[in-house]
Amino acid sequence: MGLPWAGLWLKRLWVFLQVALHVAMGKVLLTLFPGRVKKNILAQNPNFAYDMWGSTLFSIPYFWFILKVHWQRLEDKTEEGGLAPNCPVVHLSGQRSNIWDFMQDGWAFKNNVAIRNHRNLQDRLQAARLLLDRSPQCPVVVDTMQNVSSQLYAALPERLYVLQEGKILYKGKPGPWNYHPEEVRAVLEKFNS
Numbered sequence: 001m002g003l004p005w006a007g008l009w010l011k012r013l014w015v016f017l018q019v020a021l022h023v024a025m026g027k028v029l030l031t032l033f034p035g036r037v038k039k040n041i042l043a044q045n046p047n048f049a050y051d052m053w054g055s056t057l058f059s060i061p062y063f064w065f066i067l068k069v070h071w072q073r074l075e076d077k078t079e080e081g082g083l084a085p086n087c088p089v090v091h092l093s094g095q096r097s098n099i100w101d102f103m104q105d106g107w108a109f110k111n112n113v114a115i116r117n118h119r120n121l122q123d124r125l126q127a128a129r130l131l132l133d134r135s136p137q138c139p140v141v142v143d144t145m146q147n148v149s150s151q152l153y154a155a156l157p158e159r160l161y162v163l164q165e166g167k168i169l170y171k172g173k174p175g176p177w178n179y180h181p182e183e184v185r186a187v188l189e190k191f192n193s
């Protein structure tokens with residue numbers, strides 16, 4: 001019990017140092033060469049409106065968020081072909097179920113929207129209603145406030161999976177840079193043919 005626990009915290013410490021270095025270097029570069037950093041970021045994803053998030057980069061909240069994301073990835077419990085964690089989720093009606101309950105219907109997320117941190121389940125359900133406004137062709141459920149699904153699926157900030165019969169058929173890479181809904185389409189089309 002003692003050792004794995006210490007191991008996780010050692011890894012967390014290592015990740016903490018890496019993220020601190022990344023943010024500090026980013027901040028210095030952004031201050032010294034704002035034009036070049038902007039060009040670099042836009043080269044990674046030309047569809048991102050720089051004005052929306054450029055000034056938020058390498059700030060203290062940015063640091064905490066990136067740290068949370070990378071710490072969470074240390075607890076990633078998923079791999080393609082592996083068992084899909086059957087995490088609890090909540091319907092918009094408030095009814096509770098588990099991810100596997102949706103296995104027959106398929107499972108897909110649509111585009112993400114900028115939403116404040118949820119302080120309680122009501123906030124989270126409210127946010128999920130934004131999805132319903134776009135008439136998704138699938139059931140929409142949210143994580144519980146313990147964020148188990150988010151954690152075991154290493155889902156932050158966004159991630160796509162295709163699950164079938166309790167197995168992970170497809171595991172997408174984390175967004176925003178490596179988030180590719182079209183890969184899900186390809187997997188589903190291949191599967192359907």
Ligand SMILES: *[C@@H]1O[C@H](CO)[C@@H](O)[C@H](O)[C@H]1NC(C)=O
Nearest residue numbers: 117118119120144145146147
């Ligand atoms: C779950 O995530 C929300 C943000 O969406 C956060 O406010 C809350 O503290 C998290 N819960 C736990 C148990 O970490």
